Amino acid sequence: MKTLREMLAEARQAIREEGPEELQARLASGEPLVLIDVRDPDEYRDGYIEPAVNISRGFLEFRIGTAAPDPSVPIILYCQTGLRSALAAKALKDLGFPNVINLAGGYQRWIQSGHPTVKDSPLTTDQIQRYSRHFLLGQVGEKGQRKLLRSKVLLIGAGGLGSPTAYYLAAAGVGTLGIMDGDRVDITNLQRQILHRTSDIGRPKVESATETIRALNPDVTVVPYPHRITVDNIAEIIKDYDLIIDGSDNFETRYLVNDACYLQRKTNVHGSIFQFEGMATVFAPDQGPCYRCLYPVPPPAGLVPS
Amino acid sequence: MQATEAVDPLIGRLLTFDALGMRFREVRLRRDPNCPLCGKTPTIKDLSIHAEGAGQACAIGDNGPTRAFGVGAPSAAVGAPAAKPGS
Numbered sequence: 001m002k003t004l005r006e007m008l009a010e011a012r013q014a015i016r017e018e019g020p021e022e023l024q025a026r027l028a029s030g031e032p033l034v035l036i037d038v039r040d041p042d043e044y045r046d047g048y049i050e051p052a053v054n055i056s057r058g059f060l061e062f063r064i065g066t067a068a069p070d071p072s073v074p075i076i077l078y079c080q081t082g083l084r085s086a087l088a089a090k091a092l093k094d095l096g097f098p099n100v101i102n103l104a105g106g107y108q109r110w111i112q113s114g115h116p117t118v119k120d121s122p123l124t125t126d127q128i129q130r131y132s133r134h135f136l137l138g139q140v141g142e143k144g145q146r147k148l149l150r151s152k153v154l155l156i157g158a159g160g161l162g163s164p165t166a167y168y169l170a171a172a173g174v175g176t177l178g179i180m181d182g183d184r185v186d187i188t189n190l191q192r193q194i195l196h197r198t199s200d201i202g203r204p205k206v207e208s209a210t211e212t213i214r215a216l217n218p219d220v221t222v223v224p225y226p227h228r229i230t231v232d233n234i235a236e237i238i239k240d241y242d243l244i245i246d247g248s249d250n251f252e253t254r255y256l257v258n259d260a261c262y263l264q265r266k267t268n269v270h271g272s273i274f275q276f277e278g279m280a281t282v283f284a285p286d287q288g289p290c291y292r293c294l295y296p297v298p299p300p301a302g303l304v305p306s
Numbered sequence: 307m308q309a310t311e312a313v314d315p316l317i318g319r320l321l322t323f324d325a326l327g328m329r330f331r332e333v334r335l336r337r338d339p340n341c342p343l344c345g346k347t348p349t350i351k352d353l354s355i356h357a358e359g360a361g362q363a364c365a366i367g368d369n370g371p372t373r374a375f376g377v378g379a380p381s382a383a384v385g386a387p388a389a390k391p392g393s
Contacts, residue, residue: 231356256356262343263352267315276326281316281335286344288318293338293345 008083011090017104020113023049023076034068034075036060038088039107043080047119049110052078053143057088064092071097078103078110120146127219131173145173149219154178154241156229156257158205161247161271163195170213170220177213178241180225181205229253234260245269251298258283258291 002010026033037044037052044054055063057079068075075097079085082105089102103110111117123131123142127149134140140148151174155162158181166177185193185200185208193205200208206224213222225237229248234256238244244266246257254270261268261283268283270291283290320333342349 231353231358235353252356256353259343259350259353259356269315277322277324279320279322281318281320284315284317289335289337290341290344292343293341294320294335296338296341 008086011086012102014093015086015089015100015102017082017086017102018076019104020110020115023103023110024115026074026076027051032070032073034073036064036067036075036077037079037107038077038085039079045120045122047107047117049078049107050116050118050147051143057084060088061091061095064095064097068097072099074099074101076101076103078106080106081108082106118150120150127173130217130219134172148173149175151243152176152178152241153243153245154180154238155245155247156180156253157247157249158193158195158209159183159189159247159249160192160273162245163193163209165245165247165271166209166213167195167216170217173217173219175219176221176223176241178223178225178237179206179209179213180227180229180237181209182226182228229256231256235264238264238266241266243267243269245271247271254291255298261285262290 023035027035035049035052037048037054038057038060039054040056041054044052044056048054053067055067064075075089075092077085077089077092077100079088082103085106086102089100092100105112107117123146127145128135131145134145135142137144153169153174153176155166155177158166158179162179162181166179170177181204183205185196185203185205187198187201189196189205190198190201195209195212196205197208197212204226206226210222210224213220227233229237238260244257244261246254246268248254248257257268258270260266262285265285267285268291269280270283271278271280273279281294282288318335320335322331322333323329324331337344339346
């Protein structure tokens with residue numbers, strides 16, 4: 001009969017092991033991979049490595065087909081210390097998966113190396129109902145919804161672009177919405193700026209925006225910034241957000257948002273509109289162009305009506 | 307349109323919508339190697355050009371006169387320079 005030590009040694013012979021740094025590099029590169037947490041569900045609930053799915057050891061062979069439909073994509077397994085997952089990786093190897101990797105040292109060493117983990121709070125009964133249509137979408141599901149609830153998005157401008165954007169993100173359950181706008185509601189805003197109502201005329205836009213969003217979805221924490229974004233406040237404000245949405249209405253702000261987002265490695269979702277024409281794109285630092293690649297210099301004053 | 311993108315990035319693609327003609331268009335965008343911010347030899351390394359008194363921040367850029375819209379875009383297909391800041 002084999003001892004546990006012999007079984008582990010045999011497993012390690014057969015599989016590849018990588019440390020936390022290598023996994024971090026793979027995750028940062030965005031390469032396709034399947035990350036599986038093979039611990040028990042209660043361990044996973046206490047914290048896991050994003051974007052791992054939880055398939056506990058006992059179910060692995062039964063569920064791996066669904067979790068890893070393309071066998072050529074690397075499968076990385078981890079457990080608490082790297083032992084259970086070494087045996088699990090060997091089992092997958094024996095099933096014929098060619099590219100199985102065990103995270104050496106497991107979750108424990110990952111944490112000790114200072115890498116981030118996430119912890120999901122359980123969804124309430126109301127949340128399960130509210131987001132049930134998202135759960136039906138394979139690409140969102142419960143996991144995606146939890147991620148949305150943990151996400152922080154900053155909207156620069158609560159006007160014609162920021163209004164519908166904020167409203168839809170709030171409905172979808174994006175957990176934190178920062179809303180920045182120094183203006184007050186004017187009657188001429190109301191035919192398109194759907195966060196604000198007739199009774200809000202004269203009030204700061206961030207106030208009416210906050211009320212409308214809270215009434216729509218109490219899960220959303222709104223952080224109001226009742227002033228303009230400037231060179232003095234932008235770095236401090238955007239640093240806490242995962243994503244910046246530029247719904248501003250002037251070129252100076254757009255260049256400022258673009259530059260600050262690039263320098264702080266924040267993705268900037270950009271939209272603009274003129275009369276009947278709208279456009280949208282995403283500026284992700286070093287993954288694609290920035291606003292200055294698109295518009296090296298602003299149009300001469302007077303060319304563009306304001 | 308912008309709301310959906312927050313969850314599904316459109317990196318390097320510009321999506322335009324003409325509500326009068328009811329047409330969507332897509333233009334591929336490429337990085338500008340001469341971009342003063344994200345190009346090979348960047349000249350903008352902090353936000354100081356935006357500081358008050360530093361002149362018009364957005365007017366900097368040593369790429370000469372305003373170019374036609376779109377880096378590598380098939381001509382100025384979308385008429386983007388007319389896209390006014392809107393809110």
